[in-house]
Amino acid sequence: MGDRRYFVYIMTSNSLSTMYIGVTNDLGRRVFEHRSGAGSEFAQKYRVTRLVYAEEYENPTDAITREKQLKGWKRIRKNELVRAANPDWSDLMPEDPRAPLSS
Structure with a gap:
């Protein structure tokens, strides 16, 4: 498998009223897709564009199980x-989705 990484992530709308949970092997690309309206019909409909949580896995099966x-x-x-990982529900993905996640 090499150095492949998989992510389980949670995104919300700006109002925090809607939550989306997904899994991907490219978190930056996936967040970009959600923000551009190409991520999923659900995310597009509810404007789920704010990354608030992510976990990293080496094994895709583990990531899918967690999702x-x-x-x-x-x-x-x-x-x-x-809230335990991100008390302020800050958007963890910079404007440039290819830039590193904030600490």
């Missing part, structure tokens, strides 16, 4: 997960 787990959680538990 399914998070999707099964109630919203309050997802909120707690994001």
Whole structure:
């Protein structure tokens, strides 16, 4: 597999009212797709453009398993997960999606 990386990520709308959970092997590209309206019909419809959480995995199966787990959680538990890692719900992806994630 080499140095391939996989990400489980959570994006929200600017109002934080809608949450999207996904998995990708290129987080910058995927965030760019969501922001440009090409990410998914759901993300486009609800304007889900703000990256608020991400986890990195070396194995795609682990990433997909985690994505399914998070999707099964109630919203309050997802909120707690994001809040623990990102208390201000800041957008973690810089304007240039190819730039490194903020710390």
